[in-house]
Amino acid sequence: MAKNQSSVPDTSRRSERSRRAIYDAALALVAEVGYPKTTIEGIASRAGVGKQTIYRWWPSKADVLLEAFLDLSGQAAEAAGQEPYTIPDTGDLAADLKNVLRATVDELSNPAFEAPSRALAAEGVVNEELGRRFVAQLLEPQLQLYVDRLRAAQETGKVRPDIDPRIALELFVSPLAQRWLQYTGPITYEYTDTLVDYALHGLAPR
Template sequence: MSQKSAPRPPKTSPDATRRSEKSRRAIYAAALELVGEVGYAKTTIEGIAARAGVGKQTIYRWWSAKADVLLEAFLDLGEQAAEQAAGPGAEYGIPDTGDLAADLKAVLRATVDELLDPRFEVPSRALAAEGVVNEELGREFVAKLLDPSLQLYVRRLRSAQDAGQVRPEVDPRIALELFVSPLAQRWLQHTGPISYAYTDTLVDYALYGLAPR
């Protein structure tokens, strides 16, 4: 028999499972709303519980700190956005049609849509702001929320290297920043407008360089 490290789901009736699922969704929604309204520092487990209409103990049964609740709420928001964009159960990832520029442009256009969607934008800004001054929280959220997305770009760039479309000596983890970071900075710091035309241009500049060819 194999050892399982993940806890098994508790044996509950279908009704209890539905009730739990409803509470969980209400807690995620409350956490995202609250952090967007009052910021990370003033968001509390008590406040989330009150807004979700559940007892504090319901939250502490599942999570030990507000950072954990928020982390899962963001993961859930990301999954919902991916399903909405690609259909239920769709694999979240970067297409690999063989046309690297087209694939990168498509995924960056979807990111533009997400960044401009208030449901995502407001809580994400609150969390990003806290991460700037709170290195521990920043690193945890990067590891769990941002890095997994960046790894999809790494994989797509490696596939392009195999296909001879990206120079073999290029480090994909740095290369992806040429088109991901400009969009992130414009959004985070309000340094300029973001649009499909803008991200398309970033991809072209990154792939073909600024110097004459």
């Protein structure tokens, strides 16, 4: 902190501007050249800051990128008029799940999100350490929202009590993820609605 004593009074505003420039640069760069070729030097140069500014705030490029993605997800949720990190509980489980999956469909096709997310996801497939950090810090907190919503549904008898919510959510989340990651099929609202219906009611006759 001593280093900042000579700063002008708008330090925090300047810091916020630098922080955002660094996030934007990191996301743009990883989208363009991929994770392995993204460097702190490259991010600093593109953001118009010194690389020491980045090293002061983040220990590695992985940390910059993960924070930039957290920020991006938060912004996307706000833009969609949602609270980040909640799934509404209207009492209609199918409708609530369909709504949040439709919002995910929109996010996945948003160009600001798609290219950097693909670059990070691709690296995670072959770089187990980064893949696990990506999951722990970005993906798992989002999946836990489904766990919470499914637990609430178990309490009102809408989901069977013997179901493990952490596995159950994968029946509708993972198909969408695989179609996005591997181009295994088109991604539409109709598709994600169908996944929810199949998962809740099952494939076997009732």
